[in-house]
Amino acid sequence: MNQPKQTKKTTIYDLAELAGTSASAVSAVLNGNWKKRRISSQLAEKITRLAEEQGYALNMQASLLRREKSKIIGMIVPKYDNRYFGSIVEAFETMARERGLFPIITCTRRDPELEIEAARAMLSYQVEWLVATGATDPDRITDICAASGVRSLNLDLPGSRAPSVISDNFAGARELTRRILSNCQRKVGRVEPLLFVGGRGTDHNTSERVRGFRAAHADMGMTVNDNHILTCGYAPEKAEIALQALAQAEGNLTRGMFVNSTISFEGVMRWIKRSHHYDGRPPIMGCFDWDPFAAMLGDDIEMVRQDVPGMLNAVFNIIDHGSSKIERIQIPPLFLGQS
Amino acid sequence: MNQPKQTKKTTIYDLAELAGTSASAVSAVLNGNWKKRRISSQLAEKITRLAEEQGYALNMQASLLRREKSKIIGMIVPKYDNRYFGSIVEAFETMARERGLFPIITCTRRDPELEIEAARAMLSYQVEWLVATGATDPDRITDICAASGVRSLNLDLPGSRAPSVISDNFAGARELTRRILSNCQRKVGRVEPLLFVGGRGTDHNTSERVRGFRAAHADMGMTVNDNHILTCGYAPEKAEIALQALAQAEGNLTRGMFVNSTISFEGVMRWIKRSHHYDGRPPIMGCFDWDPFAAMLGDDIEMVRQDVPGMLNAVFNIIDHGSSKIERIQIPPLFLGQS
DNA sequence: CAAGCTTGCTCAATCGATGAAGCAACAATT
DNA sequence: AATTGTTGCTTCATCGATTGAGCAAGCTTG
Known part of the structure; x- marks a missing residue:
């Protein structure tokens, strides 16, 4: 092979000169519409071969400028x-x-x-x-x-x-909440309102999920206390701080939790481990979003997977x-x- | 504001016409070297204002072609x-x-x-x-x-x-292995050779890690059986299949494991849950790579974090x-x- | 054999931005 | 008054690929 280790890149003009033809023909051959432009297949082959030999690469900037x-x-x-x-x-x-x-x-x-x-x-x-x-x-x-x-x-x-394409956050959150509550019933023997952790209260997804969360509670004749909606942001640290504050204020946290993203879930799990708050009676959890390892962290952590x-x-x-x-x-x- | 909702994009020529000046001046102003080109600050301001009004955006393709x-x-x-x-x-x-x-x-x-x-x-x-x-x-x-x-x-x-920038896979794997073995000693009371799971035997990183893995064993006077090196690929399913096969062949798996990536770790954990092989006596694990949730899956799963x-x-x-x-x-x- | 068609090309303008070179107007210096 | 310098621009070639228009040579047809 005769690959030139040049600094300057090969252009269609270089190839044209090598092939003894015009840049126009080279361009037509290399961008595939040489049949339309009535280039003979012999010339096409020759140009293709030369381009390969020279390691020619199209200059997209030039091409796009024109197209x-x-x-x-x-x-x-x-x-x-x-x-x-x-x-x-x-x-x-x-x-x-x-x-x-x-x-x-x-x-x-x-x-x-x-x-x-x-x-x-x-x-x-x-x-x-x-x-x-x-x-x-x-x-x-x-x-x-x-x-x-x-x-x-x-x-x-x-x-x-x-146009916007989003998850059905309301329905998803409602079903997720229903499942967490049902797990509570099954494992603890009774249901009580859950805690909502994570997300920004101002963003559409979080507010829809809070709405679904409340709706699922309402479906079972419960209401959720406003200070059990911890829309503290997505970052793990923020979830940790919010939980710590609530635990301090209320002494005991709810048995079940709805966590609004895997990234908040990270903070929640960190706090649970660190605080020993749930030692011996693990919380019943659900998370809006999926992560393979997070899913393995408990016996049945409910995880919604966005499609x-x-x-x-x-x-x-x-x-x-x-x-x-x-x-x-x-x-x-x-x-x-x-x- | 007078934002034209046009399809055609504004160019420096359009701005030049609007400003009653040349495209060259517009270009100089907008790319910031108008002082070098001795454009008056009045004209510069006028052009800047017009550009903003018209929602001008540089055509990078044209700019790059020239530069x-x-x-x-x-x-x-x-x-x-x-x-x-x-x-x-x-x-x-x-x-x-x-x-x-x-x-x-x-x-x-x-x-x-x-x-x-x-x-x-x-x-x-x-x-x-x-x-x-x-x-x-x-x-x-x-x-x-x-x-x-x-x-x-x-x-x-x-x-x-x-030039290549990589992790020190040998030293990392050796230290990780040492830690897993030391955890074995501490928790089980004795050490025995570990299992190596995941990665492609042909890739550099995996082979270096295997080398470090063996070196750490050698440091403690142990050798690793070749069929305990399961370089079965990275995908979770492959790790699952490899473990299943080994368990079938040997009846009992080793107490400790070195897993070569989080993605393989996913398969390992899945198999452990599904097979119930380690029920009641959880394996002593380490993973080359870090994941926040994976780290929480056991009491002390060692995770190397690449820098x-x-x-x-x-x-x-x-x-x-x-x-x-x-x-x-x-x-x-x-x-x-x-x- | 002239008119017309086909084949296989080349020419040249173009896309938008850039910057070297040049030029007109005016100011400063000798 | 002539020279030199400065300011504030404009002109134009250029980057590499694309494509409409055009052209010469050969072939066909009446």
Whole structure:
């Protein structure tokens, strides 16, 4: 092989010169529409061979500049520290590639400033669509995209100015709560209201889950005390602090708990271990979100699994059909256990 | 505000016309070197205001085509289903952005074909560096990059033709093994050789860890039977099957286990629960890699935490100084427990 | 044999941003 | 008055790929 270890990259002009032909012909051959452009297959073969020999790689910047569509699709995602967002990203990449789209993904660490900055960066890269996952201010992102004529879409957390695909948080939380209460009945012999831990009271998902949580209690003729709704944020430490404070204030905590995310669950479990509050009579738990190890932490910790493939099918359905109808699609979450 | 809801994007030519000036002046103002180009601050202000009003966004493709450096840095990563790779990606993004680089990351799902395809795609996007994380064939990627004059770097799994930053797998595994054996002594009252579960026997990390595993046994005057090294792959199911097979063959499994990754650990724990093999006398476990929930699964499951910040510091140290020296940098992993 | 068609290419404009070179207007210096 | 310097711009070529338009050579048809 004759691979030049050059610094300068090979362009179609270099190949044209080597092949004794024009850049135009090279371009046509390499981007596959040489039949349309009536290039002979001999020349096509020669050019293809040369391109391979020279290790030619298309300059996407130049190509995209000329073309009308970029085929780039962007996603912003808050964190990579849990299975839920991890599987969203994996599925997104796979499904984008299946459609010949190039996915670019950025993690914004729940930082509103970074979300905006990342969205702007993606617009500069000429994304055709931007999927804002779990964004703190989805409408702001929609506006920024709209100003550049780029369509956007909310995932996980809904916005009001672009289509949104989210879990059915109300129904999911209601069923999860029902299951935890039923486990309480089965294991402790009686039911009493549960504690709700984690999430931001201001975000849509959390408030819907609180609503479902209350509804499930109401279904069984119970009401939940407001100070048993600990929407203290997602971070593990915040859950720990909130539990500690409540335990101090009330002496005894409830037997059952609804935890609003695996990341909060981490803090809850840490506090339980550290405080020895539940030693000898483990709490009856449920978590909105799934993690394989968390699921193994107790005999039957109920875990709702959000339907990531279902959600991404809905996302790409919108993208495939170009619909920008501002609707909110709610995907029922999955309960893998028996009960 | 006068935001045009146009489809066509605003360019510097549009702004130039609106401002009654030239595209060149607009460009100079918007990319910040208008002082160097002696543009008056009045004009600069006017252009800045117009750009904001019109929702102007730079066309990166055009800009990059013209400039010599792309400031894009690529990373390929196998999976998003564990904390280790998740934190690598988060740290990589953060550190890249701190340096004014634009990170693009692609998940290749441990698929060798996809790794190559992804590398090629990144070259087309003119990345300046490509970090191949946990690649199955790092040298192939190095070669592809070299053919385009792009520097590359291996992370997590080493290659022979580019600088590599990896954990000190040998020392880490030796210390982890020592700790598991010491836990055995403390809890069971005697030590016996451990079982090694997970990973691919062919990959560098696994073979180094096996070496460390054997060394720790040798340190205590023990040898490990070859059929107690179950390098059955990383997937949870594979670990389950391997354990099942060994249990069937030998009747009784060892008291202690060294598990080679959290993802294999998942399979191990699943099998332990399902088979009831260890009911009543839980195994003494250690895992090369850390997961917060997995760590809570037993009284003292030893978990080695790979030093992700340390590794990425090493990566960016190479990038910052442009060194392409082919060296293998080994970062000691962290032991957070007391022992 | 002229007119028209097909084949197999080349030419040149274009996408949007960049920056070297140049130029007009005015000020300062000799 | 002539020279030199400074300020504040504009002009234009360029990056690499794409594509409509065009053109020469050969072939077909009436």
